[in-house]
Amino acid sequence: MPFDLMLVDDSPVMRHFILRVLNMSGFDLGRCLQASDGLDAITQLDRLASEEHRVVNAVLTDINMPRMDGEELVKHIRERSFMEGVPVVVISTDATHTRINRLMAIGAQGYVTKPFSPERLRQELERVLPAAARKEFHDGEFDGNNMGGNDADSDF
Amino acid sequence: MTVSLTATTWEATMQTVIFDRKSIAAALDSSIGQVLETMFFTCVSSTVHDGDNPAAAWVTDGRPDRQKAKDRFGAHVRFSGQCKGEFAFSLDTASLLPVAMDFLGRDHPPASEQEFGSIVCEMGNMFCGSLLSSLESESVFHLAPPCLDRGESSFAPPPGSLGASFTLDPGDLYAWIHFEAEGN
Numbered sequence: 001m002p003f004d005l006m007l008v009d010d011s012p013v014m015r016h017f018i019l020r021v022l023n024m025s026g027f028d029l030g031r032c033l034q035a036s037d038g039l040d041a042i043t044q045l046d047r048l049a050s051e052e053h054r055v056v057n058a059v060l061t062d063i064n065m066p067r068m069d070g071e072e073l074v075k076h077i078r079e080r081s082f083m084e085g086v087p088v089v090v091i092s093t094d095a096t097h098t099r100i101n102r103l104m105a106i107g108a109q110g111y112v113t114k115p116f117s118p119e120r121l122r123q124e125l126e127r128v129l130p131a132a133a134r135k136e137f138h139d140g141e142f143d144g145n146n147m148g149g150n151d152a153d154s155d156f
Numbered sequence: 157m158t159v160s161l162t163a164t165t166w167e168a169t170m171q172t173v174i175f176d177r178k179s180i181a182a183a184l185d186s187s188i189g190q191v192l193e194t195m196f197f198t199c200v201s202s203t204v205h206d207g208d209n210p211a212a213a214w215v216t217d218g219r220p221d222r223q224k225a226k227d228r229f230g231a232h233v234r235f236s237g238q239c240k241g242e243f244a245f246s247l248d249t250a251s252l253l254p255v256a257m258d259f260l261g262r263d264h265p266p267a268s269e270q271e272f273g274s275i276v277c278e279m280g281n282m283f284c285g286s287l288l289s290s291l292e293s294e295s296v297f298h299l300a301p302p303c304l305d306r307g308e309s310s311f312a313p314p315p316g317s318l319g320a321s322f323t324l325d326p327g328d329l330y331a332w333i334h335f336e337a338e339g340n
Contacts, residue, residue, distance in 0.1 A: 013260065013274045017195070020261045064299060093285020098296045113289070114282045115194035 002030030003129060008041040008061035008073065009091075018060065018091065018121070025118035027125060030057075038068025042076050049082045056086065058129055063092045063099075071103065078107035087128035091116070175291055180318050180333065181205055187286040188245075188322055188331055195282060197258040198251075198324055206319040206332070229272065230305040231280035235288060238295035241335040243284040244313070246305060251327030252276070277302035283331060 005022075009015045015034050022029050033048070033056065035041035041061070048054050059077060063070035070090055077083045089110035090103050100111050109128040112121055185203055192198045230246025247255070256266050256275045266272050280302035288297045313319055319332030 011274055011278055013271060014278055017259060017261075024261075064301075093282050093289070093299070094297065095286070095289035096293050096296055098294060102296075113286075115191045115286065117194055 002028045003057040003125075004030040004032070006033045006035065006041055006045060006056045006059045008035045008038065008059065008065070008070070010036050010062065010065040012036075014062070021116075021118040021121055022125075025122035027122045037065040038070065038073030038076065040067075041073055042068070045077070045080070045083065049080075055082055058086060058125060059088045060125075061088060061090055063090060063094060063103075071106065074103060074106050074108050089124055089128060091121075175335070177318055179291065181320065183287050183290045184318065184320055184331060184333065187290055188283055188320075188329065191279065191282045191286055192255075192322075192324070192329075195259065196255045196279070198255050200322045200329075201325060202323040204321045204323075206317075206321075228306075229276050231276050231302040232305060233280045233284040233302045234300040235284060235297050236300075237288075237297035238292060239335055241333065242314075243280070243287065243331070243333045244305065245280060245283055245329060245331035247324070247329040248327045251324045251329065254326075255279075255324075273304045277304060284333075287333065 007015050007018060009018070019029075019032060033044055035044055038061070041059070045056070045059075048056070059073075061070045061073055068076075070092070074088050074090070077086070077088055087109035088107065089112060090108050091112045091114065092099070093114045095113040103111060110124045112124050189200045192200060225246075227249050228246045229249065229252050230244060232242055232244035234240075234242050252272065252275075253265055256272060257263065259275055259278075260266065266275065281299060284302075285297075285299055288299075313332040314334045317332045317334040319330065322329045322331070
């Protein structure tokens with residue numbers, strides 16, 4: 001079953017790279033929504049839920065971004081009931097224990113430090129995704145499937 | 157030489173962080189090597205540390221050599237947290253082109269100078285973040301957005317910096333890090 005992701009990073013080249021390594025790793029990627037910061041991500045996730053009654057299977061996010069950073073994004077996601085059970089994986093150069101523990105404490109489920117190999121990213125997604133893949137919304141409206149094709153290269 | 161630094165007000169706790177030059181040099185080597193190999197699919201074939209004379213290879217008569225600097229791309233990143241300072245690097249255009257193409261997974265060069273610049277800034281962010289994390293895993297650092305350098309500024313490390321040249325295939329990369337003393 002292909003997994004739909006929300007990828008959040010203020011760098012278009014980094015988003016391109018992450019999508020490339022996901023494809024290289026053999027990860028079963030469905031549709032990938034892209035956002036340039038936390039605010040953009042929340043806006044798109046809210047719209048997806050309200051207009052299309054859908055939700056992504058996981059969110060991949062950077063930490064340092066303008067307008068709304070990765071920590072704020074995690075908090076906003078955890079406040080939304082429709083995002084309950086959707087894992088957030090943080091991708092960052094910051095490998096300090098303090099930062100990782102802080103993000104896990106506010107609701108991130110995964111953490112990948114740069115530099116990372118394609119295998120490392122896939123393994124972390126596969127580690128957190130089973131919970132999301134099993135998720136079913138109470139009224140059955142959200143199934144997380146068939147959100148469209150992989151628009152990995154849409155920014156380029 | 158030992159670099160002794162005290163936390164700024166960014167962190168509530170006051171804690172002294174001490175890095176010796178040997179640790180910094182080892183962290184610089186491993187961070188640059190890992191980032192290049194894992195994210196840019198490029199290997200470092202050899203490394204030469206500056207010793208007590210940072211950027212000596214880039215300086216002529218006490219000033220950065222503009223001729224050597226003109227065909228290079230680079231970036232610098234300011235950091236703060238448990239300690240503060242600056243990291244910078246540069247690489248020649250001959251190295252940047254294959255590195256950028258490998259990063260993007262394309263068989264043609266980046267479409268614009270802006271795209272080159274974004275890749276260079278990402279490199280700077282990853283080099284600096286990886287270096288600081290490997291030096292001090294119990295702290296949180298804040299990295300300012302990387303600033304792109306074209307020209308000589310990447311070759312003018314402040315006194316007390318630690319720098320190294322890395323041989324790539326083709327070309328080379330030069331990087332340095334400088335920690336500011338307490339109160340600066």
